[in-house]
Amino acid sequence: MDEQTPAFTIVGAGLGGALMANYLGRAGHRVDVYDGRPDPRAQGFVGGRSINLALSTRGLTSLADVGLADRVLEDAIPMRGRMMHSARGELSFQPYSKDPNDAINSVSRGGLNITLLNAAEEYRNVRLFFDQKLMDVNLDAPAVRLQDQQSGEERVEQARVVIGADGAGSIVRKVMAERPLFSNSVEFLEHGYKELTIPPTEAGEFAMEPSALHIWPRGGFMMIALPNKDRSFTCTCFWPFKGENSFERVPDRASVQAFFEKEFRDTIPLMPTLLEDFEQNPTSPLGTVRCYPWRHEDKVVLLGDASHAIVPFYGQGMNAAFEDCRALDARIAESTDDLEVAFARYEEDRKINADTIADLALANFIEMRDHTGSPAFLRRKRFEKTLHRLLPGWYKPLYNMVSFSNIPYAEAREIARRQAMQIRFVGRLIQIALVLIIVLVIGMTL
């Protein structure tokens, strides 16, 4: 291994890979980053999943570490709550938090990625290579085999450490999965998603309230919309592929029109290109990836979607990946001389939290599509907010801990469980007390 071999070879220049390059660049390591796609700064952004994403406290904390939080927030639109749209077009707004400063931030995936790449390239010890598609990984060398997408030629690059930040379809993970005892799980929902657009009005304004995440909850399926900086909204339909109220049931323009008139009537005047967009935009799957281990010795380590892709319903996929970068950087800084220890601690720290947010994201889909519209849900949210206001030291709603704190996901879920148990216990005490009072009152009147 010669002097030219970088300390870290990152595969994937998406959000996680690009942020990791910033962390390692800042720490002074020699870093090479390879991505199979063209440079988004030269060619326009290609691929990736949704157009905008919700950036919240965890992600912002990591961006602040590398000095980018303010720059990113300049281009973000804060969303302070959920705006529910009923089938008849009635609106109701639920703030995310008792604190009006708590907001999740709608950011452009492409814009954020470019910001991260530009910042990474400012470190002289970081190099970015595009059009370099990963074909294979030698875990033991370690080394990566890359194919130049211009010439078609393949070559092998030796590495000291390979960081697999190559997304949900990770090649690095697939190679690791060939080894004994590697647990690997890819599970798809029966729902897919399709993106649509609400452009700015003719007057150049937002067509709906911009500081909210809009939801059309319909029970079993839903649509959501997030604001963009250009005053448009990106809508996403989350519907089943098959069966009732599914993509399969709207095969042509007439059926799309009829379905929107029935279920999303208030959006029709806002979507002049609905039928064209619906026809042209792809319907994509939604999956959860889980695997273990996340590393091979001190040589290969996974982060972000490569090790734990999740469904988008808690708005935490990117935030969790950015937490991975923060944790991995910290563990490397603690144990630069023994990366096996660093990676083992990173894995131990992150695996349980990744599993937790995967579960929470799946559960939140059911909450968003089935319950956000119901009176019982609204009452429960009000009760949670009242408790939070009355007993801020004791009670924190789970949503707030996930979105507006850096409490590890698994710990947040434990706290939420404990709170729920305590509330049930108090409820039972109140029941018993009421029975006692009734008995006493009856006893006294007799």
Next chain:
Amino acid sequence: MDEQTPAFTIVGAGLGGALMANYLGRAGHRVDVYDGRPDPRAQGFVGGRSINLALSTRGLTSLADVGLADRVLEDAIPMRGRMMHSARGELSFQPYSKDPNDAINSVSRGGLNITLLNAAEEYRNVRLFFDQKLMDVNLDAPAVRLQDQQSGEERVEQARVVIGADGAGSIVRKVMAERPLFSNSVEFLEHGYKELTIPPTEAGEFAMEPSALHIWPRGGFMMIALPNKDRSFTCTCFWPFKGENSFERVPDRASVQAFFEKEFRDTIPLMPTLLEDFEQNPTSPLGTVRCYPWRHEDKVVLLGDASHAIVPFYGQGMNAAFEDCRALDARIAESTDDLEVAFARYEEDRKINADTIADLALANFIEMRDHTGSPAFLRRKRFEKTLHRLLPGWYKPLYNMVSFSNIPYAEAREIARRQAMQIRFVGRLIQIALVLIIVLVIGMTL
């Protein structure tokens, strides 16, 4: 497709494939079965996992369908309960059921497989081919590419329907997993297993009680033993690969000897070849396979471990596979003209039950290794048995529903949950009644 093409091409002549060949043979279909291993009847049994297995009601029901239950039971040893061995060698016996006729049956995997193959070959419409290793499947044709293990030559066989009964490492499933939206999960435990032997005594007798499943529960790890027809026992160590009380910690004969003296002292005089066996026998992983869908159109369908391998702790892997065969045969008989409907119904029927028994088997590992030795566990089991005796129409322990009934696994779990809720509810009523009585007594004495 010519006249010679069989109606069903089964890949895998293990327990599930061989039983399916019996079902389809009995129904009069032309069936070809391919297996990559040599014919176990000529060469002795090769491969597969454990040496003996627990056959219970579900498996027996299927064997009875094809007229083999009595023949198989002749070679089986009924086990009527668990015999727990403490570290000090104390024994305690828990019957599985209030009904002494309820027993799970220890059968030889190799012997049962041979019985099934012999019976399948008695159908003139069933053909068995060994040393034919599956290399690839064309799902759309459908067709299978096979490699002759004698000549090394490969050929393609056209098929009408391919039944993937090729076990946990199923090639058919792997090919299906390349298609979009195919969910595929393989998860390993941190525990592995190693088999050992307790031979018959010098007098030719069983060295321990033969009509029990023996357990050495140690919390975090355990050993079990099942009796064989030749009066030996096959023991299986279920220990972590790494960490405390693990395979890693006993790298040589001295450490094995010391560990057995500490934890399994009562077995040492019964295992004359312990140290040799421990050294020579492999340490194998334990995994859970889940996937969805289980079929491709009306062309390919999976059964048994190929679609839902589970850990062995409920003794239900083979029994669940045999239930698959029964269900698949019934759905095919109902809809011979539309196999897509038959396979869809089979999948809908079986997927939820396979998921349920996978979960129950994982949970039972924790119960067996951590709780079977504890007084609280013994009390709970006694309470369950008392309830079952007093209210047999209402209360059925989950273990009994799983092992001694054909109630679908998912339904059994639901019944168990409902029973537990009702017991808690009655408990709470009793609490409140007690409080009331105390208050009334206090009120009357004042």
